[in-house]
Amino acid sequence: MAVPAAVELVDLALKATTAYERPDLGGRLLQTRKRLADPDVRVLIVGEFKQGKSQLVNALVNAPVCPVDDDIATAVPTVVKYAETTGAALVREGESEDSTERTAVPATQLVQHVSEAGNPGNKALISYAEVGLPRKLLSGGLVLVDTPGVGGLGSAHGAATMSALPSADAVLLVSDAAQEYTAPELEFLDAAMKLCPNVACVLTKTDLYPHWRRIEELDRGHLRKAGVKAEIFPVSSVLRLHAAKEQDAELMDESGFKPLVDYLLHKVVAQSDDLDRRSTSHDVLSVADQLASGMKAELSILEDPEKVNALVEDLTKAKSRADELKQRSSRWQITLNDGVADLQSDIGYDLRDRLRTIGREADRLIDESDPAEVWEQFSDWFHQQISSAASANFVWAAERARYLAVQVAEHFAEGAEIAMPELRFDDEGIAGKVDQLEQPEAERLGRGMQLLTGMKGGYGGMLMFGMIGTLAGFSVFAGAPAGLLLGIKAVRDEKKRLLTKRRADAKQGVRKHIDEVTFQVGKDSGDMLRRTQRQLRDHFSALAEEMSTSISASVQAAQNALKTNTSGREKRIRDLKAELARIDGMAQRAKALVNDKRATAISGGAA
Numbered sequence: 001m002a003v004p005a006a007v008e009l010v011d012l013a014l015k016a017t018t019a020y021e022r023p024d025l026g027g028r029l030l031q032t033r034k035r036l037a038d039p040d041v042r043v044l045i046v047g048e049f050k051q052g053k054s055q056l057v058n059a060l061v062n063a064p065v066c067p068v069d070d071d072i073a074t075a076v077p078t079v080v081k082y083a084e085t086t087g088a089a090l091v092r093e094g095e096s097e098d099s100t101e102r103t104a105v106p107a108t109q110l111v112q113h114v115s116e117a118g119n120p121g122n123k124a125l126i127s128y129a130e131v132g133l134p135r136k137l138l139s140g141g142l143v144l145v146d147t148p149g150v151g152g153l154g155s156a157h158g159a160a161t162m163s164a165l166p167s168a169d170a171v172l173l174v175s176d177a178a179q180e181y182t183a184p185e186l187e188f189l190d191a192a193m194k195l196c197p198n199v200a201c202v203l204t205k206t207d208l209y210p211h212w213r214r215i216e217e218l219d220r221g222h223l224r225k226a227g228v229k230a231e232i233f234p235v236s237s238v239l240r241l242h243a244a245k246e247q248d249a250e251l252m253d254e255s256g257f258k259p260l261v262d263y264l265l266h267k268v269v270a271q272s273d274d275l276d277r278r279s280t281s282h283d284v285l286s287v288a289d290q291l292a293s294g295m296k297a298e299l300s301i302l303e304d305p306e307k308v309n310a311l312v313e314d315l316t317k318a319k320s321r322a323d324e325l326k327q328r329s330s331r332w333q334i335t336l337n338d339g340v341a342d343l344q345s346d347i348g349y350d351l352r353d354r355l356r357t358i359g360r361e362a363d364r365l366i367d368e369s370d371p372a373e374v375w376e377q378f379s380d381w382f383h384q385q386i387s388s389a390a391s392a393n394f395v396w397a398a399e400r401a402r403y404l405a406v407q408v409a410e411h412f413a414e415g416a417e418i419a420m421p422e423l424r425f426d427d428e429g430i431a432g433k434v435d436q437l438e439q440p441e442a443e444r445l446g447r448g449m450q451l452l453t454g455m456k457g458g459y460g461g462m463l464m465f466g467m468i469g470t471l472a473g474f475s476v477f478a479g480a481p482a483g484l485l486l487g488i489k490a491v492r493d494e495k496k497r498l499l500t501k502r503r504a505d506a507k508q509g510v511r512k513h514i515d516e517v518t519f520q521v522g523k524d525s526g527d528m529l530r531r532t533q534r535q536l537r538d539h540f541s542a543l544a545e546e547m548s549t550s551i552s553a554s555v556q557a558a559q560n561a562l563k564t565n566t567s568g569r570e571k572r573i574r575d576l577k578a579e580l581a582r583i584d585g586m587a588q589r590a591k592a593l594v595n596d597k598r599a600t601a602i603s604g605g606a607a
Helices: 004-019 023-037 053-061 156-167 183-195 212-226 237-246 249-255 257-303 305-326 331-367 371-413 447-471 476-561 566-595
Strands: 041-047 078-082 087-092 101-105 128-133 142-146 170-176 199-204 232-234
Touching: 004 023, 004 257, 004 566, 023 257, 023 476, 041 053, 041 156, 041 183, 041 257, 053 078, 053 142, 053 170, 053 199, 053 237, 053 257, 142 257, 156 183, 170 183, 170 257, 183 199, 183 212, 183 371, 199 212, 212 232, 232 257, 237 249, 249 257, 257 305, 257 476, 257 566, 305 476, 331 371, 331 476, 371 476
Parallel strands: 041 142, 041 170, 078 128, 170 199, 199 232
Antiparallel strands: 078 142, 087 101, 087 128
């Protein structure tokens, strides 16, 4: 839920920009207002298959919203959020918001659309299912997203989930108490920590495994060894659901859900609330400072006209610095352009290097086997490697893009505190447009063909050696043993030729697929970097324009102050002080928004 005091403060600041004729300052506030109007705090529930993710979501909201069964696996993400009445919908996203299709369905029929049993391989092309519930836990904006099993970084689901992490506010990695963390889980955790601000672990099914405390201890050791700082919450979804049904407080405590719910409310949702407060406070303070700058300059000259030359000189220098920030030759612009160019080169090289390594290993495996016999296992291994490479490349690209944003902000502000744009990365999946690796047509030497090939090779050999034998007085059939041997050799040579051809075709298919992945993932990475470049350029260009406009207004106000006659000076001084007091009151409310989290203490402040 948006912080009411923050929304009220932004609306007040928007009125001030209109009243003081500074519409250019309203653009940033409108973006702040739009951000506050979106209450969603997204929490991704991720993990391997059959670890209890869907049951965990059901237990958190105390409703059977996600299908759960031993033979049911989630195929489509399910988004669970607050609504006044219970409802469900299937969403198919298009290229734009206008092309997004929503289809309402009964919540009881979701299993037919979001599970592998009802929608194998998501053949219905559903982007996600959305469920609305009237639950207090969700009323603060908490949104739970039940995802398909990731299978670690080296899987298609894992790659898709990885690309969704930067847009999430928190991630819960779910693993049951049957065994300690696997290498793919630790690898996924390490990557998630780099892309998402809040990552926690949930150990499920503690009611089924008496030794869960030992598993928890081992998991904590693995996290320490891997350098992953994440909390672990051991829970039993079954106990939680049963306790809610029986209204048993003792059983509810035993389920272990209270610490997890506290984490979601007080760490994730509250942190989002704090971020809204800080960003709103920063934006309003910046607007208040720029609104007041011209008035302060005019007031200073009215109170002491002798200061006009020094003040105008200082303001002129400040405007020159602000105008320099708008130039393409400014330091932050150069840092941004060079940084993006370097990033595109480095990330492209990194992707090609990873895929070339996979290609060499694939060629080695193909040379050591018959592709026709091991294609299924080879294809699974190959796709895992490709997904892992694409995921790792995406993680690195996102890290580097955020680091570049910090550098640009530092060079723009030169040590001053400056607002950072909220970088967004698409969550459409990594290389989602690349088709599966196609199996080449395998030409095999059947029994009939073996017989025919053997007869053709043996017939010529028998005739040749038979004719030589007749010269020595032997029967023409004396060449039969040689013909038999040559026939066997012909069959072997043909099998070898066909095996070589199958290997060559398989290698060609691998190279073609790697080219497709290189092209598509490279394009996705390039598009992401160009969007980042535009976001940073537009954000800081707008700040530079605001600063230049404010300083120009200050210079004009200072010069106009000299033209004020003596009789009107005192009245103008009183008016300016009153206006500055109003702006200062708005600034004090912005500071109080961060210093005092109790909204009621500031919502009734003077306008």
